[in-house]
Amino acid sequence: MTLKLDKVNRGPHLSTLVASSISREIAQGRLKPGDQLPTEQALATTFGVSRNVVREAIARLRSEGRIWSQQGRGAFVADATNATVLTIDYETLQRAGSFRNLFELRGMLEVQIAALAATRRSDADIAAMEQALDGMRTAPYGSVAWLKNDLGFHRAVAEATQNPYMGQFLVFVSERVRESILAAGNQQKSDDMARTTLGEHERILAAIKAGDAKGASAAMTRHLAGAASRVGLPGGEVSAKPASPARHSRLRKAVRRRAAG
């Protein structure tokens, strides 16, 4: 049998632990917005670490907008809406259903992005998409290079909207989806899939090239449905069309298996 040695839990820095601990206090309401945190010294002693570690934790929370601090006064819990970062922690990602939910969000974004891209794309955007497609053609299905170009294609589409936030959000969500897939560990490959996937991408590109917004979003919808079934998401409905009151089939089956330790 092959040893299943993992990256091992290279201890996540004390400051990370402290930050998570405080973060949890906030998330669970034991520390409400406006509350003052204990002093750094107090935190240091209660956690049994040096003040320095506490400061690194606080620096982190501050950069996330969860708390704010003022010299001479103290540190305070910020309003929840003040969070300057959007983060999806790894734990959440592994919960059943989160995969499906993330995929749905991604679909929602992509379908509309495709339509927008079709109306705004520049020649450079088209070139970027074609280059990514070429990269996929030469790389083996599922390889790192393949995935990279796959993501690159979708990013190129997003950037064709001429709205930088589209790409930013899409890449972020897509990466979470990918992580979620990896965590679930239920991917299987075949040559068929490569051809199918490529074909779907080509249809998207063709529609965008033609400036056909409707066609682009339809092609994207098909692609996402295909992708969903390829990664074992039953149904593959991504609820992409606001016009059609999608019947909501409730499926309990969800990502269950995950890579064991």
Next chain:
Amino acid sequence: MTLKLDKVNRGPHLSTLVASSISREIAQGRLKPGDQLPTEQALATTFGVSRNVVREAIARLRSEGRIWSQQGRGAFVADATNATVLTIDYETLQRAGSFRNLFELRGMLEVQIAALAATRRSDADIAAMEQALDGMRTAPYGSVAWLKNDLGFHRAVAEATQNPYMGQFLVFVSERVRESILAAGNQQKSDDMARTTLGEHERILAAIKAGDAKGASAAMTRHLAGAASRVGLPGGEVSAKPASPARHSRLRKAVRRRAAG
């Protein structure tokens, strides 16, 4: 005249400056993924700060997934896609066009969310929306309470999709939009606006209540168009309907004024 004192410029901690500096090096490609950063000591001397400050900066970048470090080896630039957080810094927010772009993204999300919510809402969701609407009715237009309930309504809609990520993303984007509005400082109030806005919300709620996905997204589209014009975004087209190849009017006029220090 009322003084326009800003939060500024409450010294952006040295660690923040260092973090931004390193971050910029990465963003501009002078530090590529895989590259090793200078040692903490070296960074400390080049920046002219203590090693402690450098460590806080690194802790922050690490939490953002921009770099990773290992005891005994050093700190390295992470892959761009490894960013575990999505962040929109304040500088970017003030750039011309970012307001419009953010608004567009928000619209894209909300319109589809409204449709989904109409098909999936539970009684509790409806109650939450009605409560938020009540809050808006009793609060003066534009007040903190009003804004809070406004956001609360939209969040309730998002949560009615039964997909937690929807709410998370929407709130995040909406808050950025709000900040952007504040930064631009071009909001004006009137009693008319309060009535109009409330009416728009009520129509959204009615459609969701009725399970009318199409109507909900249409009502949301109207609401967003109205909101856009109320905050001085000309056109008000939020490119919400993938079916209609939205004509892309290019407007140069954008956020110019900003609160002077």
Next chain:
DNA sequence: GTTGTCGTGTTATCATACAACCCTGATTGA
């Protein structure tokens, strides 16, 4: 060739000290 050991360089953590700043309350002066 493999293993064990050591030395060097780096990060992780600790401990202490001082500066900058806020807040409060007492003192002072009118």
Next chain:
DNA sequence: TCAATCAGGGTTGTATGATAACACGACAAC
């Protein structure tokens, strides 16, 4: 009485030095 000023303690921000944990290459021992 009232306001301004000032002193002191408490807190965060920064600096400095030291130690532990770890990675890695060099080198000797077997």
